[in-house]
Each structure stands twice: as structure tokens, then as C-alpha cells.
Amino acid sequence: MSAPKPIQAINRYKADLREIAFLLFEQFNVGELLGKPPFEAWGEDEVRSALSECYRWVREVVGPLNATGDHEGCLVENGRVITPHGFKEAWKKLYEAGWKAMGVDPAHGGAGAPRTVHILVEEMLSGSNAAFNMYPGLAYGAGEVIEAFGTPEQKEVYCARMFGGTWGGTMCLTEAQAGSDVGSARTTAKKNADGSYTISGTKVFISGGDHDLAENIIHLVLARADGSPAGTKGLTLFIVPRIRVSASGALGEPNDVTLGTIEHKMGINGSATCVLNFGESGKCIGWPVGGEAALNRGMPQMFVMMNGARIAVGVQGIAVASSAYLNALEYAKERRQGSSIAHWKDATAPRVAIIEHADVRRMLLDMKARVEGIRALAIKLTNHLDRAALAKEEKDKAYHQGQVDLLVPLLKAYGSDQAFRICETAIQTYGGAGYTRDFPAEQYCRDAKIFSIYEGTNHIQAMDLVGRKLGQAGGANLQAFLDDIGKFVTKHKDHATLGAQVKALGTAQEALAGSAMKLLTWFQTGKMDMVPLFANRFLEMMSELSVAWLLLEGAAIASDKLAAATPADKSFYDGKLHAARYYARTVLPHVELQAKQMNDEDRSPLDISDAAFATV
Numbered sequence: 001m002s003a004p005k006p007i008q009a010i011n012r013y014k015a016d017l018r019e020i021a022f023l024l025f026e027q028f029n030v031g032e033l034l035g036k037p038p039f040e041a042w043g044e045d046e047v048r049s050a051l052s053e054c055y056r057w058v059r060e061v062v063g064p065l066n067a068t069g070d071h072e073g074c075l076v077e078n079g080r081v082i083t084p085h086g087f088k089e090a091w092k093k094l095y096e097a098g099w100k101a102m103g104v105d106p107a108h109g110g111a112g113a114p115r116t117v118h119i120l121v122e123e124m125l126s127g128s129n130a131a132f133n134m135y136p137g138l139a140y141g142a143g144e145v146i147e148a149f150g151t152p153e154q155k156e157v158y159c160a161r162m163f164g165g166t167w168g169g170t171m172c173l174t175e176a177q178a179g180s181d182v183g184s185a186r187t188t189a190k191k192n193a194d195g196s197y198t199i200s201g202t203k204v205f206i207s208g209g210d211h212d213l214a215e216n217i218i219h220l221v222l223a224r225a226d227g228s229p230a231g232t233k234g235l236t237l238f239i240v241p242r243i244r245v246s247a248s249g250a251l252g253e254p255n256d257v258t259l260g261t262i263e264h265k266m267g268i269n270g271s272a273t274c275v276l277n278f279g280e281s282g283k284c285i286g287w288p289v290g291g292e293a294a295l296n297r298g299m300p301q302m303f304v305m306m307n308g309a310r311i312a313v314g315v316q317g318i319a320v321a322s323s324a325y326l327n328a329l330e331y332a333k334e335r336r337q338g339s340s341i342a343h344w345k346d347a348t349a350p351r352v353a354i355i356e357h358a359d360v361r362r363m364l365l366d367m368k369a370r371v372e373g374i375r376a377l378a379i380k381l382t383n384h385l386d387r388a389a390l391a392k393e394e395k396d397k398a399y400h401q402g403q404v405d406l407l408v409p410l411l412k413a414y415g416s417d418q419a420f421r422i423c424e425t426a427i428q429t430y431g432g433a434g435y436t437r438d439f440p441a442e443q444y445c446r447d448a449k450i451f452s453i454y455e456g457t458n459h460i461q462a463m464d465l466v467g468r469k470l471g472q473a474g475g476a477n478l479q480a481f482l483d484d485i486g487k488f489v490t491k492h493k494d495h496a497t498l499g500a501q502v503k504a505l506g507t508a509q510e511a512l513a514g515s516a517m518k519l520l521t522w523f524q525t526g527k528m529d530m531v532p533l534f535a536n537r538f539l540e541m542m543s544e545l546s547v548a549w550l551l552l553e554g555a556a557i558a559s560d561k562l563a564a565a566t567p568a569d570k571s572f573y574d575g576k577l578h579a580a581r582y583y584a585r586t587v588l589p590h591v592e593l594q595a596k597q598m599n600d601e602d603r604s605p606l607d608i609s610d611a612a613f614a615t616v
């Protein structure tokens, strides 16, 4: 038997900077926000050069560690996690290069870039090495929670160190019996005379729960203080350092946080997913984020932060899927197999590159349309975030924030579901080679599966959409979303080349509005069990409508620019037109079909008895 081939530390990550620039500067007019407060340090040139420099950096530093980190995985030695080779140096270089400080407030040493730009940097970090980027991503997220809700002293001690890579960070919500049902957490917090709390409990599945990258790890732990009510209302978020920290930030003694084990997973193997025991010896101390006044405020605090985390997960999806697509595209141009269908009777006809076969072209265009459409959704959403933060008028702020709230579950759930499917299509495009470790698609596919599960499973996202978001502001946010699409349809329905697809968008928009009414009727008539039964399908319909809209919007811009474009840009704009047309013709009709299914009220999954699923 021959030994397995060694895994090579080479970069496989690919990004399409032309596409990114199109979204920022041609479709979403991010330039309007640049050069003035709070983005006075950022002009179009700065944005372009930051993104191309980031692309160079990720390919050089973290990209080569993606496959090796996956192959090596994490180890446990003497009760501590050892991360894969190269991660330690990459962590140091990441913070030296400043990529994790892109979105950080300049008051905490950051670059204060617009969210649209920040999210694209995150896309490159996750796309080049999703597992590695989990560690700094969690540290950043936990730092943001303290920045938003901490006392001034807590901000002073923790924020800069967590944003700057001196300390890592985690979010500790999940327990063995408390997964989707976070409110059944059993970790306890007992008040001490000095105002601190003694924490006791076990958290599972904690990403970056232990590692060797930073001198300390700051865990944010959801726990129930003595006397607090049951359920989510009684949960408090505690700052629990792995090593105790003095008021000046100096490190003290270990804080009785121990590693139980690490999980052996399908993907993101370079990211340590840990069981953590807090207070096995009764000596684990924590402090409520925001002090005593924030007792039982854990869930509202988490809710504010969830938007950021859920956007980040949706973007992890596009990041990996986009690179899977671009790698499959490269392979399809090189791999020669079979002859053209035009010579199907001629056994001596020359072999052609597989990109010439109709079904391979279909897969490539399908991936292109989905990747570019979902990325457009991410930029639309983060553009609303930037504009909400800058809006002077209350009604503008409410409009932009309302759209953010509505689009977050779409990006998280549709982005992650589609990411897995796009990666699967990439494997199919390669044929057998895609199923091997010689090419990156199989790792991308394994890595991508987790995105639909963590940070709230996609059903939790769908329930958030139909149970909370649709009715927010008395339904005004949904109405504004539908109106925005309606205005686009009115303007472009007679477009010379896209008119038919724009009209189809109008039909799908009406179908979605009808389905939203259907959900409301179910709520009002006590047919509550129909709501979760169709929630995921409604989220999918709304996502498909959004993606079709944004692809067509991009295509309309491309169509205007085509005549005067350079040869390279002609191909680029032509690609935008084809991707939009394909998605509108192939995927968009699904919205109407799903609406019909909602009207039919099929209850089969509810009515089938447990015993009828299988007789085993």
C-alpha cells in the first residue's frame, strides 16, 4: 500500500476583485459615504487598495494553511489545545497587518472602515481559511459585546486587548441540553461578597474554547444568577477570563476554566470546538457584562449582537462558495474530456475542455449567479447598516435599520444553505477529481455545512423572520422592502433586454406578498402549526426574490455600460446580464410555486404519525 500523498501548504483561495468593485462602486454607490465623517480617512482609492492588499495577504499567509490545518486538525496536550502548524504565526501577522481592526472604532485603535468594506475583508479571511478565521472572529465578536454593553472599566481592560489579538474570546451559550433552546441553560452564577460571581457549569461546542494563539481567552458565558427566573429572561452574560485579570489588565492566576475535550468534526477541523468546564474546583469567577444593573439582560444583549454574528456566518458561506466556484471554473477551462456535441457521431473528433459541455456551463452559471446574488445581498444589507448609522432623520434611520433586521435572517440562512449546495455543485463540476483532496472543493463542502447549523440553525432564522421580523414596525419594514422591489419593476419592466425577467420579478413580488398574508391568516385563525411548517420555505422564497432583484438591478446597470465598455469590461458586464437572466428564468419561478404550495396547505409532515415514518 502506498502512503497517502502529503498535504501541500499552497494557497487555493480565489476572489473576483472586479465583481467586488462593481458591487461597491457601480451598484451600491458606497462612494457617496466615503471621504466624510466618520469615513473621512476612506476614499475610493483607499478602499480598492485595502481590498487588493488584503487579497494578496490572505493568499500569502492564511490561504496556504487551509488544507494543512484541515488535515492536521487540533490536538489536546496536557489539557490544552494545540492549533495546527502555522496558526500561531498567522495570528501574529493578522494583527500586525491590521485586518481585524478594519471595522473597529478608531477610539480602540481600529481603522473605522464602512461595514461594506469590513465585510469584504471578512469574506477574504473566511474564504481563504474559514477554520483559522473562527479564532479572531470570535475574539472580535466578544470584544464588540463588551464595547456595546460593558462598564467603562470593562471596556478599558478588555476591548483594545481583544480587538488587538493580545487576548482571544468566545461566546459560550450552548450546553448539552440547551442547544436551540438556549433558555434551558443550567450554568449557575452565585454572588460573592466582592460583587463577583462564582460560575459553575459545562458548555459544549465552544469554538476557540481553548487554543495556543493568545496569552488569555475571555469567555462570555450565559449563566443564571441565584434567584433569577427560569427561561431566557433569567440569563446573564458574564465575562469569565481563562486567566484572571486585574483592574489594570495584568494577568493573575488561572480561573478554574478547564478543557473537557474537543469534537472530531466533518469540517473546520483547524477550529477547536471545545467542551469547557467552568468551576470544577469552585474557583471560577465572572463579572456581569455591564455590571450588576445588567443582571438578567443576557438575552437582550445577545440579540443586539446577533445581527453582526449572523451577517458574519452568511458571509462565511459566500466566501467559501465563491472560491469553490472560481476553482471549479479554472479546472473546467483546463480539463479536456469528450468531444463537442456538434461532432457526436465522430469518434475521432478532438477532445474539448469540459467548459465547452452544456451541462458544465449550466453548473458554472448556476454557481456564478448564486454567489454573486448572495454577495449582492450582503452588500445591500451592510450598506443599509452604514446608512442607518449615518442617517440624520429618524425616519431614514428607521427605514435602513428595518431593512437590516429583515435581511439578516435571509443572508444567514439562504447564504449558508446555498453555500453548501454551491460547493456540492463545484465537486460535481470537477467530476472524480472534485471528490479528492487534490482539489479544494471537498474541503469547502465539508467546511460549509456548519454554517447552516451554528449561530442558530436555519429554522431558528426562519422563525425569527416569520415570527418577529415580518411584523416589526407594524409590517412597515416588509412593506418598504416590497415597495423597493415594486419601484424597480415599474422603472425597468419595459427594459429592452431584461423586461421579461423584470416583469417576472413583479409577479414573484406579488406572490411573496400573498404568502406573507397567508402567514398572518394562520397566526390570526389559530393555525399556528402551519407557521413553522412553512417558515423555511417562506425564507427561501423571500431570499430568491431578493437575489433575483439584486442580480437584475446589477444587470440593468451592466446593460447601460456595455456599449462604451473596454473589451475586458464587456465580458464582465455580459456575464452580469447572463447570470441575472439565468437566475430569473430558472430560480425565480420557484417563488410562485412555493406560494401555491402554501395556499394548498399541505399538512402531510404534521399528519403523518411517528410510527408511519418507518416500521423499524
Ligand SMILES: Cc1cc2nc3c(=O)[nH]c(=O)nc-3n(C[C@H](O)[C@H](O)[C@H](O)COP(=O)(O)OP(=O)(O)OC[C@H]3O[C@@H](n4cnc5c(N)ncnc54)[C@H](O)[C@@H]3O)c2cc1C
Pocket (backbone or CB within 6 Å): 170, 171, 172, 173, 174, 178, 179, 180, 181, 204, 205, 206, 207, 208, 265, 273, 450, 453, 454, 455, 456, 457, 458, 459, 460, 532
Ligand atoms: C462546529 C460547531 C461550533 C459551534 N460553536 C459554538 C460556539 O462558539 N458557542 C456556542 O454557544 N455554541 C456553538 N455551537 C453550538 C450550535 O450553536 C448548536 O449546535 C446549534 O445552536 C443547534 O443546537 P443543537 O446542536 O443542540 O441542536 P438542537 O437544538 O437539538 O436541534 C436539532 C434539530 O432540531 C431542530 N429544532 C430544535 N428546536 C426546535 C424547535 N423548537 N422547533 C423546530 N425545530 C427545532 C433544529 O433546527 C435542528 O434541526 C457550535 C456547534 C458546532 C457544531
